[in-house]
Amino acid sequence: MLSVHGLSAGYGRARVLFGVDLDVADNSVTCVMGRNGVGKSTLLNTITGLITATSGQVTFDGTDITRRPAHARVRAGIGYVPQGHESFAPLTVAENLDVAWEAAGRGPRTLVDGALELFPRLVPLMGRHAGVLSGGQAQQLAIARALVTNPRLLILDEPTEGIQPSIVAEIEEAIATLHARGIAVLLVEQYLDVALRLADTVTVLDAGAVVHSAAREDLSTEQVQSLLAI
Numbered sequence: 001m002l003s004v005h006g007l008s009a010g011y012g013r014a015r016v017l018f019g020v021d022l023d024v025a026d027n028s029v030t031c032v033m034g035r036n037g038v039g040k041s042t043l044l045n046t047i048t049g050l051i052t053a054t055s056g057q058v059t060f061d062g063t064d065i066t067r068r069p070a071h072a073r074v075r076a077g078i079g080y081v082p083q084g085h086e087s088f089a090p091l092t093v094a095e096n097l098d099v100a101w102e103a104a105g106r107g108p109r110t111l112v113d114g115a116l117e118l119f120p121r122l123v124p125l126m127g128r129h130a131g132v133l134s135g136g137q138a139q140q141l142a143i144a145r146a147l148v149t150n151p152r153l154l155i156l157d158e159p160t161e162g163i164q165p166s167i168v169a170e171i172e173e174a175i176a177t178l179h180a181r182g183i184a185v186l187l188v189e190q191y192l193d194v195a196l197r198l199a200d201t202v203t204v205l206d207a208g209a210v211v212h213s214a215a216r217e218d219l220s221t222e223q224v225q226s227l228l229a230i
């Protein structure tokens, strides 16, 4: 479904990614892991078009999207929840969902109902401003905003970062449910246990390059721990 080949990117003269190869198969969960600052968010931002690749290729369903603008990638079916769960603070929860739904080209209205079914905690908050939500509520809203764009591939950058444990469990369950519904997932996840329960494939980045990639069943927790301790 998603194929990343030889991808390099950076900020001005600072190079961050060095020839990253990554594949996300249909209906699979790929988890990207790595220590702070190795380039995980830069990779996701380059895949989604927020950063321009300096070389390499991003292919989605066989189409080269490397030079396409971010909004075209959303319309092609790539939903993105960036790190830090930001929404439009002055808008209400309902307005945030509407803006995302409209921007993606107004798919069926049932997309909004579906997102709220997945995150029922948002239902009583629909009239509240996004800026006053708790971290966990804001993360659920950020994921719901990506879902109303009707993604076939959902990309999530540390969706459990700074979130209380009960909500972490809800977010894990929501990702598992989306996977069961046939959505492919590319996930950056800091909690090893959550990542290893969800992942079909684990890719470890270090210093902007892939240092290991394997099917989940071929990796022990200890192996992943030692790869992350590089």
Ligand SMILES: Nc1ncnc2c1ncn2[C@@H]1O[C@H](COP(=O)(O)OP(=O)(O)OP(=O)(O)O)[C@@H](O)[C@H]1O
Binding pocket: 011, 014, 016, 034, 035, 036, 037, 038, 039, 040, 041, 042, 043, 083
């Ligand atoms: N906007 C930016 N301008 C310049 N350098 C940046 C920018 N964003 C990130 N960097 C640098 O790029 C490198 C990779 O950062 P990135 O955010 O991709 O790492 P990460 O693996 O997502 O880290 P974390 O686990 O902390 O989220 C770091 O050295 C970081 O300082």
Ligand SMILES: [Mg+2]
Binding pocket: 040, 041, 042, 083, 157
């Ligand atoms: Mg990051």
